[in-house]
Amino acid sequence: MNPFSSLTTVVNIKLDRSNIVILVAHENNKIVLINWLSQKLKPPHVALVPSPGLGHLNPLVELANQLIVHHNFTVTFVIPNDGSCTKPHRKVLQALDPLSVSATFLPPINFDDLPEGSQIETRIALTMARSLSALRDLVKVLAESTRLVAIVFYVFGSDAFDMAKEFHVAPYLFWSTTAMMLSFAFHLPRLDETTTCEYRDMPEPVQFPGCVPLHGRDFLEPVQDRSNEAYAAVLRTSKKLLLVAGVLVNSSLDLEPNVFKALKKGRAQGFPLVYPIRPIINLSPTDGGINGQHECLSWLDKQLRGSDLFVAFGSGGTLSLKQIQELALGLEMSRQRFLWVVKRPNETAKNGTYFAPNRFLDPLGFLPNKFLERTKDVGLVVPSWVPQVQVLSHASLGGFITHCGWNSVLENVVNGVPLIAWPLYAEQRSNVVLLADDIKIAWRVKMNEKGIMESQGIAKYARGLIEGDEGKLPRKKVKELQEASKIALSPEGLSTKSLAEVAQIWKRNN
Incomplete structure (x- = not known):
């Protein structure tokens, strides 16, 4: 009326x-x-809804900072609760401006009916779906009490797209990984209809528009078994992507120019607007619950420029006991200086600490005998956690062995460190294809027939990346991307302008 x-x-x-x-x-x-x-x-207000997992919250925190500082928004975080400890999430949120940011944790979800061994994607999707009623109640309050102009959902929030429209609020998607994976998601429903075999058995690679060719075996982990409930969750999400008003992609035109061009042309097929809004990463120092400077930074201060290899597999990544021992022996054999973040071995899952981080666990029990004693002058082994952003920005860093989670990749690119790519789960194999075959800032590790990366290979990669002539190309390429990212993130940069365009659209809403 x-x-x-x-x-x-x-x-x-x-x-x-x-x-x-x-x-x-x-x-x-x-x-x-x-x-x-x-x-x-009232100021324009945005609700941000991450998926479970601290790694999903962190980029949205930085997005909130950008909206508050540069575009005068207020923000409410709505945190779905899968029953894991929320203390790390609360600590991150408490550091935000309380005048501009509020946060609500939804009631924890019960998973008694979830089969043992279910993939994390299934658990995430169920958390989002079973939180829908509580989310609707909260959005109703926000719509009545604030000038709510948009709701930004993380991946697997697709069940709530229609709910947002009930309150005449535009649903947007924060796409936390590559534009290449967004293209894959848009085309997955068609691929599902036209392919009869498992994707890993496809004889030829698939080339999605604007993307480097991608073998089925390198598709993201949850689609590798099409009979699994995780595949159904991914497919359902893909089919609903066309319902959003826009997609905020945590990537840039410098990293994936051809993919973004193809996605723009996809508007003719009904694809939503796509915005490359920068590498959204938190560059601020953090103590992760440790007061004072972390010991690893003091250790790095004593090393030569570009001499150190950083080894870390993210907040969730875990290796088997055999693989940890091979990695230890390979680092020792390489004679390169290293900083290694170690976690307890896991024989069944490569993401064993995703929902239950192992903090400050003594690594002595499972490392090779006397390894720490033999390498004490060249390496530092740290249980479970280091301030990764500060480590990657340190002048002594010369390389990074990584699982290729996209947050880690972006933190790495803005600091110009070449990579040894060791994917473990989720979309990490696909990320490696982009990093190694397309933009060429990484080497992809090769496993033996038992799926183990042997010590001799680890030593060869480490030596080559830090001091070998063969490491010159990835070092050169990543430095070029580092400079490009500085321009993209500058006040007149393309990523900054893309986020400003979204902010202006939201301000015109309601």
């Missing part, structure tokens, strides 16, 4: 150098109009 439809009295209100003419006929209409004006005077 138009609140101005039956008004006869004119009232002039001066607001932001503009004269807004409000016509008031009687008291009821006056109340309606005062409420309407009050809503318009």
Whole structure:
């Protein structure tokens, strides 16, 4: 209903150098109009809904900072709760401006009916779906009490797209990984219809528009078994992507120019608008619960420039006992300086600490005998956690053995460190194809027939990347991308302008 439809009295209100003419006929209409004006005077408000996992929250925290500082938004974080410890999430959120940011943790979800050994994607999807009622109640409150202009969902939030529209709020998707994987997601429903075998058995690679050819065996982990419930969850999400008003991609035109061009052309096929909004990473120092400077930074301060190899597999990545021992022997054999973040071995899962991090666990029990003693002058082994952003920005860093989680890749690119790519789960194999075959800032490790990376190979990769002539190309390429990222993130950079475009669209909403 138009609140101005039956008004006869004119009232002039001066607001932001503009004269807004409000016509008031009687008291009821006056109340309606005062409420309407009050809503318009509020700052634009965005709800951010991450998927479970601290790695999913962190980039949205930085997005919130950008919206608050540069575009005058207020933000509410709505945290679905899979039952894991929320203390790390609360610590991250408490560091934000309390005048501009609020946070609500939804009730924890029960997984008693979930089969043992289910993939993490299944658990994430169920958490999001079973949180829908509580999310709807909260969005209703936000729609009534704030100038809610958009809801930004993380991957697997697709069940809530329709719910957002119930409240006349635009649903947006924060795409936390590559534009190449977004293209894959858009085309997965068609691939599902036209392919009869398992994707890993496809004889030829698939070339999605604008992308480097991708073998089926390198597709993301949850689609490798099409009979698994994780595949059904990914497929369902892919089919709903066309419902969003836009997709904010945590990548840049410098990293994936051809993919973004192809996605723009995809508008003719009904694809939503796609915005490369920068590498969204937190570059601020963090103590991760440790007061004072972490010991690893003091150790790095004593090393020569570009001499150290950093070895870490993210917050969730885990290796088997055999693989940890081979990695230890390979680092020792390489005679390169190293900083290694070690976690307890896991024989069944490569993401064994995704939902239950192992902090400050003594590594002595499972490392090779006397390994720490033999390498004490060249290496530092740290149980479970280091301030990764500060490590990657340190002048002594010369290379990074990584699982290729996209947050780690972006942190690495802005600091210009070449990679040894060791994918473990999720979309990491696909990320490696981009990094090694397309932009060429990484070497891909090769496993033996038992799926083990042997010590001799590890030593060869480490020596080559840090001091060998063969490491010159990835070192050169990543430095070029580092400079390009500085430009993209500058006030006049393309990524900065892309986020500003989204902010202006949101400000025109409601």
